Amino acid sequence: MLASALDDVGKILVLLRDGRKLMGTLRSFDQFANAVLEGACERVIVGEQYCDIPLGLYVIRGENVVLIGDLDTEREELPPNMIRVSETEIKRAQKVEREASELRGTMRKRMEFLDFD
Amino acid sequence: MLFFSYFKDLVGQEVTVELKNDLAIRGTLHSVDQYLNIKLENTRVVDQDKYPHMLSVRNCFIRGSVVRYVQLPPDGVDLSVRNCFIRGSVVRYVQLPPDGVDVDLLHDAARREARGG
Numbered sequence: 001m002l003a004s005a006l007d008d009v010g011k012i013l014v015l016l017r018d019g020r021k022l023m024g025t026l027r028s029f030d031q032f033a034n035a036v037l038e039g040a041c042e043r044v045i046v047g048e049q050y051c052d053i054p055l056g057l058y059v060i061r062g063e064n065v066v067l068i069g070d071l072d073t074e075r076e077e078l079p080p081n082m083i084r085v086s087e088t089e090i091k092r093a094q095k096v097e098r099e100a101s102e103l104r105g106t107m108r109k110r111m112e113f114l115d116f117d
Numbered sequence: 118m119l120f121f122s123y124f125k126d127l128v129g130q131e132v133t134v135e136l137k138n139d140l141a142i143r144g145t146l147h148s149v150d151q152y153l154n155i156k157l158e159n160t161r162v163v164d165q166d167k168y169p170h171m172l173s174v175r176n177c178f179i180r181g182s183v184v185r186y187v188q189l190p191p192d193g194v195d196l197s198v199r200n201c202f203i204r205g206s207v208v209r210y211v212q213l214p215p216d217g218v219d220v221d222l223l224h225d226a227a228r229r230e231a232r233g234g
Contacts, residue, residue, distance in 0.1 A: 013170065013171075015138075015140075017183070021170050031152075033154070033178075033180050043170055045169060045170060062180070063182070065180050066136060066179070066180060066183045067136070067142075067177050068178040069160070069171070069174035069176065069177035069178075070174060070177065072174070072175045073173075076172060076173060077170075077172060078169050079169050
C-alpha cells in the first residue's frame with residue numbers, strides 16, 4: 001500500500017494518534033503500518049508559531065499511525081503567515097496552551113455540579 | 118470481505134474520510150486493502166485553517182483503524198439491494214418454500230440423530 005511512498009524521494013508527514021506530526025523519509029513499513037522514518041523531525045505547531053525538532057532514525061509502531069501523507073515539494077508546506085521559532089520558544093508556547101486548556105477543564109468540572117441540561 | 122469489495126468498486130470516486138481525531142479529508146479513492154486502509158489522491162482537508170500542517174499533502178495513506186466515516190457522493194451508491202449479508206445471530210425465522218424440504222426424511226433423520234446416530 002505504501003510501496004509508492006518508498007519509491008518517491010520526497011519527505012512524508014506522519015500523523016500520530018497523540019496528535020504529533022512527524023516528518024522524514026520513509027525507509028520501511030509493514031502490514032501493520034509500522035514504519036521506519038529516517039531524518040525524522042517533529043513539527044510542533046502552536047497557533048501561528050512552529051518549530052521542527054530533529055529526532056533522527058525512528059521506528060513507529062503501526063497502532064499509533066493515523067495518516068501518512070506525501071509532502072508535495074512544489075507547494076508550501078505551511079501557510080505563509082506562520083512564524084518559525086526556536087525549540088525553547090515553542091516549548092514555552094506549548095506549556096501556555098496546555099495550562100489554558102487545563103484551566104478550562106477544571107472550570108468546567110467546577111460548573112458540572114450546576115447540572116445544566 | 119464485503120466492505121473491502123464495496124470499496125474496491127468505489128475506486129476513482131470522490132470521497133470524504135472523517136477520522137476519529139475529527140480530521141476530515143476529501144480526495145479521490147485510489148486504493149483500499151483488506152484492513153480497509155485507504156489511499157486517497159488529490160487530497161484537501163475540509164477545515165484547512167485548523168490543520169496548517171496538511172497544506173501541502175496531496176496523497177495520503179490512512180490507517181483503517183482510525184476511520185470514523187467514509188462519506189460517499191450522494192449518487193455514487195446503488196441503493197437497490199440485490200445481494201446482502203445477514204448476521205446469523207439476528208435471524209428469527211427462515212421461511213422455506215413448501216416443497217423445499219422433505220419433512221418426512223427430515224423427521225427420520227432427527228430421530229436418528231436424537232438416538233445418538
